[in-house]
Structures are given as structure tokens and as C-alpha cells.
Amino acid sequence: MRRAAYEHTRSFASRIxxxxxPNIEREFLRYGLVAVLFIGVAFAILIQIVHIQxxxxxxxxxxxxxxxxxxxxxxxxGRGDIYDKNGHLLAxxxxxxxxxxxxxxxxxxxxxxxxxxxxxxxxxxxxxxxYYFEVLEKASRQxxxxxxxxxxxxxxxxxxxxxxxxxxxxxxxxxxSNTSETPPSLSGLVYRPRLQRIYPEKDLASxxxxxxxxxxxxxxxxELSYNGHLAGQPFTRVFSVDPLAADEMxxxxxxxDVILTITREIQAAVEDILDRAVNNxxxxxxxxxxxxxxNGEILAMTSSRRMDLNRYYDFPEIxxxxxxxxxxxxxxxxxxxxxxxxxxxxxxxxxxxxxxxTYIDTGYIEIGGIPIYNWNYGAWGEQNMTGCLQxxxxxxxxxxxxxxxxxxxxxxxxxxxxxxxxxxxxxxEPSGRLKLPGDKDWFExxxxxxxxxxxxxxxxxxxxxxxxxxxxxxxxxxxxVVQAYVKGGRQYTTQNTPLGSPIxxxxxxxxxxxxxxxxxxxxxxxxxxxxxxSGKTGTAQIPTPTGYHPSLTNASFVGWGPTDDPQIMxxxxxxxxxxxxxxxxxxxxxxxxxxxxxxVLTNLPPDSVRIQLNGPTVKLDIPGAxx
Amino acid sequence: xxxxIYKAESAAGDSQAAAAGSEHTTQTSGQRPHERKxxxxxxxxxxxxxxxxxxxxxxADDRAPWRVQMQVTGTVLLVFVAVAIxxxxxxxxxxxxxxxxxxxxxxxxxLDGPHRVNAEDPEGTIIPIxxxxxxxxxxxAELAELTSLERMEARAQAMGFEPLxxxxxxxxxxxxxxxxxxxxxxxxxxxxxxxxxxxLPIYRPSLIDELGQGWSGLVDKIMALVIQSEEVQP
Numbered sequence: 005m006r007r008a009a010y011e012h013t014r015s016f017a018s019r020i021x022x023x024x025x026p027n028i029e030r031e032f033l034r035y036g037l038v039a040v041l042f043i044g045v046a047f048a049i050l051i052q053i054v055h056i057q058x059x060x061x062x063x064x065x066x067x068x069x070x071x072x073x074x075x076x077x078x079x080x081x082g083r084g085d086i087y088d089k090n091g092h093l094l095a096x097x098x099x100x101x102x103x104x105x106x107x108x109x110x111x112x113x114x115x116x117x118x119x120x121x122x123x124x125x126x127x128x129x130x131x132x133x134x135y136y137f138e139v140l141e142k143a144s145r146q147x148x149x150x151x152x153x154x155x156x157x158x159x160x161x162x163x164x165x166x167x168x169x170x171x172x173x174x175x176x177x178x179x180x181s182n183t184s185e186t187p188p189s190l191s192g193l194v195y196r197p198r199l200q201r202i203y204p205e206k207d208l209a210s211x212x213x214x215x216x217x218x219x220x221x222x223x224x225x226x227e228l229s230y231n232g233h234l235a236g237q238p239f240t241r242v243f244s245v246d247p248l249a250a251d252e253m254x255x256x257x258x259x260x261d262v263i264l265t266i267t268r269e270i271q272a273a274v275e276d277i278l279d280r281a282v283n284n285x286x287x288x289x290x291x292x293x294x295x296x297x298x299n300g301e302i303l304a305m306t307s308s309r310r311m312d313l314n315r316y317y318d319f320p321e322i323x324x325x326x327x328x329x330x331x332x333x334x335x336x337x338x339x340x341x342x343x344x345x346x347x348x349x350x351x352x353x354x355x356x357x358x359x360x361x362t363y364i365d366t367g368y369i370e371i372g373g374i375p376i377y378n379w380n381y382g383a384w385g386e387q388n389m390t391g392c393l394q395x396x397x398x399x400x401x402x403x404x405x406x407x408x409x410x411x412x413x414x415x416x417x418x419x420x421x422x423x424x425x426x427x428x429x430x431x432x433e434p435s436g437r438l439k440l441p442g443d444k445d446w447f448e449x450x451x452x453x454x455x456x457x458x459x460x461x462x463x464x465x466x467x468x469x470x471x472x473x474x475x476x477x478x479x480x481x482x483x484x485v486v487q488a489y490v491k492g493g494r495q496y497t498t499q500n501t502p503l504g505s506p507i508x509x510x511x512x513x514x515x516x517x518x519x520x521x522x523x524x525x526x527x528x529x530x531x532x533x534x535x536x537x538s539g540k541t542g543t544a545q546i547p548t549p550t551g552y553h554p555s556l557t558n559a560s561f562v563g564w565g566p567t568d569d570p571q572i573m574x575x576x577x578x579x580x581x582x583x584x585x586x587x588x589x590x591x592x593x594x595x596x597x598x599x600x601x602x603x604v605l606t607n608l609p610p611d612s613v614r615i616q617l618n619g620p621t622v623k624l625d626i627p628g629a630x631x
Numbered sequence: 632x633x634x635x636i637y638k639a640e641s642a643a644g645d646s647q648a649a650a651a652g653s654e655h656t657t658q659t660s661g662q663r664p665h666e667r668k669x670x671x672x673x674x675x676x677x678x679x680x681x682x683x684x685x686x687x688x689x690x691a692d693d694r695a696p697w698r699v700q701m702q703v704t705g706t707v708l709l710v711f712v713a714v715a716i717x718x719x720x721x722x723x724x725x726x727x728x729x730x731x732x733x734x735x736x737x738x739x740x741x742l743d744g745p746h747r748v749n750a751e752d753p754e755g756t757i758i759p760i761x762x763x764x765x766x767x768x769x770x771x772a773e774l775a776e777l778t779s780l781e782r783m784e785a786r787a788q789a790m791g792f793e794p795l796x797x798x799x800x801x802x803x804x805x806x807x808x809x810x811x812x813x814x815x816x817x818x819x820x821x822x823x824x825x826x827x828x829x830x831l832p833i834y835r836p837s838l839i840d841e842l843g844q845g846w847s848g849l850v851d852k853i854m855a856l857v858i859q860s861e862e863v864q865p
Contacts, residue, residue: 077740077742079740079761090811090813091816092775092778093775096771096772097769097772098768098769098772098773099765099766099769104745106744106745168748169748172748172749190748193747193749194745194746195748196741196745196746197765199765199768199769204772205779205781206779208780245736246732247728247729249732250736256764258768263814263816490816493817494817494818495816495818495820496819497813497819534797604800607810617804
């Protein structure tokens with residue numbers, strides 16, 4: 005039995021061995037062949053890889069791959085905003101759209117032209133028929149490597165885009181049923197959002213703010229002066245399409261913001277008053293500037309005519325292009341009698357006269373061979389210096405200038421900044437004109453005419469800067485409209501810049517009191533109920549190439565208050581008023597109205613209340629002062 | 632009858648043979664003729680009863696080559712599974728990274744160009760930061776228009792308000808009152824902080840960090856279960 009089992013096992017093993025070993029060898033041979041085949045293929049691939057790398061085509065491949073790996077994207081940071089002092093937006097940006105055609109994907113240019121000309125039929129500056137052909141021409145172009153993206157509509161509003169999308173939805177779901185050769189299609193019509201300048205307050209402070217062009221470049225006013233700060237700097241960044249190489253979002257810093265010293269309520273009130281004043285006086289134009297004489301902050305600044313800044317393309321029709329856009333800042337003129345306060349300040353400060361000094365006014369004086377008369381050609385007899393200001397006597401001013409001598413007079417005028425820019429934080433300030441002894445065109449008679457504001461050219465802002473010394477204890481302040489600016493996530497507050505001390509503090513207070521008295525004595529329309537104010541009217545003849553105009557005048561008024569603690573200073577200039585040529589008639593009441601309104605809006609209590617709260621103030625003993 | 636003999640021989644023989652299927656034996660009597668012949672040729676007459684483990688293994692491998700194949704296959708499979716597990720984990724992490732990377736890219740800019748008018752969902756679901764900034768600016772302007780002085784005055788007048796005159800104002804002294812100053816849109820200038828990445832470390836986990844987080848989460852769950860079970864017990 006065991007033998008049989010053994011034989012059986014032996015036979016089995018023998019069969020196994022006789023077949024298995026050759027099978028293994030064959031399999032090994034097959035595997036080997038396959039392995040060799042794979043190795044050969046791999047080697048061939050390797051050779052080809054090396055070949056491609058080293059061949060000329062390799063560089064092309066690498067370039068193509070690099071182009072596909074990255075995407076260039078240009079960021080257009082938004083333009084900075086302009087706010088009033090309380091944070092109300094005066095100039096911002098709104099979302100609009102740029103609609104374009106991607107020529108690679110345009111299937112039916114006609115459809116695109118029809119849809120766009122319908123959707124944009126009410127868009128400003130788009131003529132429907134012309135626009136249709138314009139779009140058709142652009143959309144029909146063949147794409148090239150340089151241009152495959154063509155803008156066909158810009159500054160598209162939300163409503164217009166919604167209409168385009170609505171029509172597009174109809175094509176999207178209805179085009180399958182169309183069996184024509186070139187079915188209607190909006191394929192290739194693309195859009196992307198962008199920003200457009202907007203002025204929420206429309207024409208408020210339009211002369212100060214200015215505006216930008218279509219491309220967002222500042223053209224006038226603050227938009228021009230601070231264009232470098234407001235405009236964001238576009239930059240291009242390369243992005244990898246490889247999601248594993250996604251990098252951090254680059255910091256897209258929009259343009260800096262600007263915070264102004266004006267408040268929209270005061271600005272609107274002043275503009276309203278100016279419009280009525282111009283209308284009532286029949287003036288061709290008007291200007292009002294309100295400033296805090298203690299720090300130079302402009303509280304309001306306006307002139308006529310103004311315009312809705314959102315429709316800036318109407319600019320040529322509204323604004324006289326021969327005149328500066330911002331009249332208070334950019335227009336020089338002969339100020340007339342308001343200039344007398346500077347002459348009197350120089351005379352008092354230099355010790356030439358005191359408030360009590362008297363002189364006999366004969367109504368006539370000759371200087372440099374030129375006769376000078378008072379405004380009414382009358383003689384006013386004995387007058388002290390307060391009376392001199394109160395009656396705005398030209399002869400008195402010439403007398404003071406002569407007594408001071410040209411050197412002293414013009415030194416004071418230069419110290420007051422006459423004939424120089426004030427350095428206000430706006431672009432393009434004219435320097436004005438003050439002829440000086442030694443200049444080729446200076447004559448002795450100029451000393452006389454300059455003393456009462458003729459023959460000099462200043463801007464209202466320069467006059468405010470000079471006269472601020474009278475309202476601020478002898479310290480001139482630099483007018484400015486920018487309270488602070490924001491850049492890089494930080495807010496920088498501007499510093500008040502003193503412009504020097506042309507006169508002593510005592511002189512300033514004395515003169516301020518004299519001017520208050522002169523208004524009170526005269527029962528001027530400039531007086532404000534509840535507040536004691538100082539001020540001076542001005543009526544200046546208008547120079548022409550052939551001399552002064554016989555009837556046209558510039559009516560002005562400069563005033564400030566409360567006299568003992570001036571916080572509001574107002575400059576008014578009405579050009580060529582027809583109801584009356586006199587500043588005392590047309591400009592003085594405007595001052596009263598402006599001061600009262602601004603006092604309410606700045607929470608300035610009447611003098612009685614203020615004195616009650618703060619204690620009595622020292623009143624100077626000035627001859628002629630009311631008890 | 633053969634089976635007990637093989638068993639006995641297997642029990643007396645080496646364990647390797649037994650593991651190979653109990654059909655091999657180290658006894659000379661159990662050897663097949665050709666093996667004996669080969670053994671005689673290699674080890675001589677005197678070595679027929681004392682073979683080394685190596686030769687035994689070789690003999691076993693010769694007799695059952697599928698054993699080697701199984702071993703090789705098993706080893707390869709083991710390596711393959713190990714590599715697959717690592718690859719799976721790597722793929723999982725890299726897929727998540729890629730998905731988030733793509734999301735970051737889309738949230739950053741529109742890499743695929745402008746919006747298509749005829750797209751079914753032109754707006755898309757992801758709005759990049761760039762366009763969000765534009766929308767915010769637009770909304771700010773819209774709010775300013777809605778609250779412009781002209782509109783506010785019109786509303787106030789419609790509600791019966793009128794401009795206040797000086798005579799209507801009652802001034803009160805409020806101790807410590809600070810008048811309203813200029814608006815503050817941003818903090819004042821401060822010392823510059825050294826430039827640092829705006830991405831917090833929590834958003835930059837390494838593989839070890841992820842493993843650690845997973846482990847911590849697992850431990851926390853287990854601990855929570857343990858605590859829960861202890862609380863359930865009376």
C-alpha cells in the first residue's frame with residue numbers, strides 16, 4: 005500500500021516537474037519580452053523628451069506653456085472720495101459697466117448691434133442709428149492677436165445692463181428653435197464692472213470740488229488739485245492658474261480720501277443766499293467765502309454760476325471759460341474800499357496815527373499829479389480815524405499813505421501778502437499784483453490809489469488771508485479747505501499754517517473795534533442782531549482798457565464776528581450789481597444774512613448768551629464807541 | 632494509510648515542510664527519486680540525512696514555485712497598498728488645497744475674463760474681492776444720494792420742519808461738552824508695524840498639523856464618549 009502511494013506520488017511529481025519547469029521558463033521569457041518592450045518604449049520616450057528639450061520647438065513649447073500657466077490681470081483701484089467735515093460724501097464712485105465684444109466668440113454681429121442700440125437708446129451721447137453701425141463694424145472685425153477685446157459701450161448703468169441681460173435671456177432660450185443659417189446670438193458680448201465718478205450733492209460746492217473727465221482724471225477744483233492723491237495707481241499682476249500656486253490677494257489700495265473743512269449745510273445755505281443776492285442785485289456774478297479767522301478753515305466757498313457735476317459735459321454751456329472755474333480762489337480784481345482796512349492797520353501799527361487822530365477832509369487831494377476825490381466828491385470836514393473808515397474816505401487813506409511814506413506802506417502791504425499767493429491748498433492760485441516803488445510801471449500816484457484799493461489786484465482769498473490778521477490778534481492764517489486726508493489706512497490731519505504777524509495784536513483789536521463802531525454808527529445793513537460784528541464795505545470801479553468804467557462797480561464787503569472773539573469771517577463780492585452800485589447797499593445785507601445763518605449752523609450763541617456763559621470780555625475804550 | 636505516515640513524518644520533520652502543505656518531508660525515505668539523486672550529487676552520500684534550512688527552502692520553492700510568486704505578489708501588493716494609502720492621503724490633501732486655491736483665486740480676481748452676457752448665470756456664485764470693492768463703493772454712493780441734503784431737506788419740510796432762527800434757539804451750558812470735530816475715517820498715523828503675511832498661521836497647516844488636529848479630534852471624541860458613558864452609569 006505504501007509502495008503504491010509512493011509510486012503514485014512519484015508519478016505525480018514527475019509529471020509536475022516535466023511540465024512546470026518549461027512553463028516557468030516560457031513565462032519568464034514572455035515577461036522578459038514585455039519588460040524589454042516597456043523599457044524600450046520608456047527609453048524612446050526619454051529620448052524624445054530630451055530631444056524636445058534640446059530642439060528649437062522646445063522653447064516654443066515652454067513659452068506656450070508659460071502663457072497658459074499665468075494670467076495677467078490689471079487692477080484699477082477706485083478713485084478716492086471727498087467728504088465734508090461731517091463725513092457726508094461730496095464726491096464718490098458708483099458702479100457702472102464696460103460692455104465689450106470678445107471677437108473670438110462673436111457669432112452674429114448684427115444681433116449684438118441691434119440689442120445694444122436698443123438698450124442704450126437713452127444713454128447720454130449715443131445716437132441710436134450711428135451707434136448701431138458703430139457696434140456692427142466693431143463686432144464684425146476679425147480677431148487678431150493684438151485686438152480681440154473691443155469696448156462697444158462704456159458707463160453702462162444697472163438699468164441698461166439689466167435690459168441687455170433680459171434680451172440676452174430671450175436669445176439664450178429661444179435660439180435653438182431658430183433654424184436660419186446664422187441664428188441670432190449674443191455670444192461674444194461681455195461686460196465687466198467699473199467705477200464712475202459721482203457727486204451725490206450735485207451742484208453743491210461745484211466750484212470748489214471741480215470734476216473729472218471720462219477717464220477719471222481731475223480737470224478742475226479739488227479734483228485737479230488733489231488728483232495725484234485721489235487717483236488710484238493701476239497695476240498689473242501675474243496670477244498663476246495653478247491652484248496650488250494661489251498667492252495672497254495683492255493689496256489693491258484705492259486712491260486716498262480727502263476730508264474738507266466745509267460742511268454741506270453751511271455751504272448750501274451760503275449758496276442759497278448768494279443766488280438770491282445775485283438775483284436781487286442784478287449782479288452778473290457773485291462770490292462768498294466764509295472762513296474761521298482763527299485757524300483759516302474755509303467753512304463755505306462759492307460763486308455763481310454752478311453746475312450739476314454729474315453732468316459735467318454741460319460745462320462749456322454753463323461756465324464762462326474765460327473766467328476761472330473757482331472765482332474766489334482764481335479771480336483777481338481791484339477790491340476797492342475793503343482794502344482801506346489794511347491801510348488803516350498799517351497806519352495804526354506804524355504809529356503814524358491813533359484812533360483819536362483827526363484830520364480835516366477837504367474832499368480833494370492830489371498825489372503824483374493825480375487828483376483824488378472821495379466817493380461822493382464831498383468834503384467831510386474834521387474826522388477821526390473811525391470816521392475815516394465809517395465814511396470810507398479816499399482822501400483820508402491817501403493822506404495816511406503819504407504820512408507813512410511809500411516804504412512803510414508797501415512794507416506793510418507786502419507783509420499782508422498783497423501781490424503774493426496765499427498758499428491755499430488748491431492748484432493754480434494767481435499771485436495778484438502790487439506795484440512797488442522801483443517798478444517801471446510804478447508812479448507816485450499809485451501810492452494814493454493803492455491806499456484805497458485801486459491799482460492792486462487780489463483774489464478774495466488773498467484779501468481774507470490779509471484781513472484775518474485783524475480778526476486774529478495780528479496773526480495771519482493761511483486759508484485752507486482740506487481738513488484731513490486718508491492714505492494707506494491712516495488719517496492725516498492738516499496743520500494750520502500761520503502766515504506771519506504783519507501787525508501787533510493790540511492794533512488788530514483796536515482796528516476791529518473801530519470797524520465795529522463804524523458799522524454801528526452808520527446803522528449798517530451789515531449789523532447782525534445778537535452779535536457784534538466788524539466789517540468794511542467796498543465799492544470799486546471796474547478798470548477797462550480805456551480807464552475806469554463810468555457806472556459799473558464791484559460791490560464787496562468783508563466782515564467778521566463776534567468782534568471780541570471772531571469765529572466767522574465773511575467775504576462778499578458782487579460783480580456789476582445793477583440795483584445799486586454800492587457795497588453798503590447790495591453786499592452789506594448779504595453779510596448779515598450769511599453771518600446769522602452760519603452762526604446758527606455752527607452753534608455760535610449770541611453775544612449775550614456767550615458772555616453769560618464765558619464771563620464778560622474786556623471792551624476797549626475807543627472814542628466814539630457806543631456806551 | 633498514507634496520511635498518518637505523512638503526518639508522522641511531517642511531525643518529525645521541520646515545520647517549514649509542514650507549512651508548505653504537509654506533502655514534503657525531510658526523511659530520505661519520503662524523498663522523491665530525482666531529489667534524492669540531486670541531493671546525492673550535491674551533498675554526497677554522507678549528507679543525505681542532514682540538509683540545511685536554505686536547501687530545504689530551495690527545495691520547497693522548487694517543488695512549489697507559486698509560493699515564491701505568492702510571496703513576491705504579496706510583497707508587491709503590500710508595498711502597493713502602502714503607497715496607495717500614502718498617495719490617497721496626499722491626493723486628498725492636495726485636492727483640498729487645489730480646491731481652496733482655486734476658490735482663493737476666484738475670490739481674488741476673475742481669472743476667466745469678463746462676464747458673459749449670454750451665460751445662464753452671468754453673475755456667478757463667486758464674486759471676487761475686486762468686484763465686491765466696486766459694489767461697496769457703488770452702495771456708498773447710492774446711500775449718499777439717498778441722504779443728500781436736497782432730499783433730507785425735502786423730507787424734513789414734508790414732515791413739517793423748518794429752518795431754525797437764532798431767536799428760536801435756547802443755549803444750554805453742558806459741562807464737559809466737546810464740540811463735534813471733523814469726521815474720522817481712519818486711525819491717525821501710528822508706528823509702522825513690520826510687514827507680515829496677512830494669512831494667519833491657522834490657515835497654513837502642515838501635514839503634521841493636520842494629523843495632529845485629526846488625532847486631537849479623535850481623542851476628544853473618545854474622551855467625550857467616555858465621559859458620556861460614565862455619566863449614564865448610575
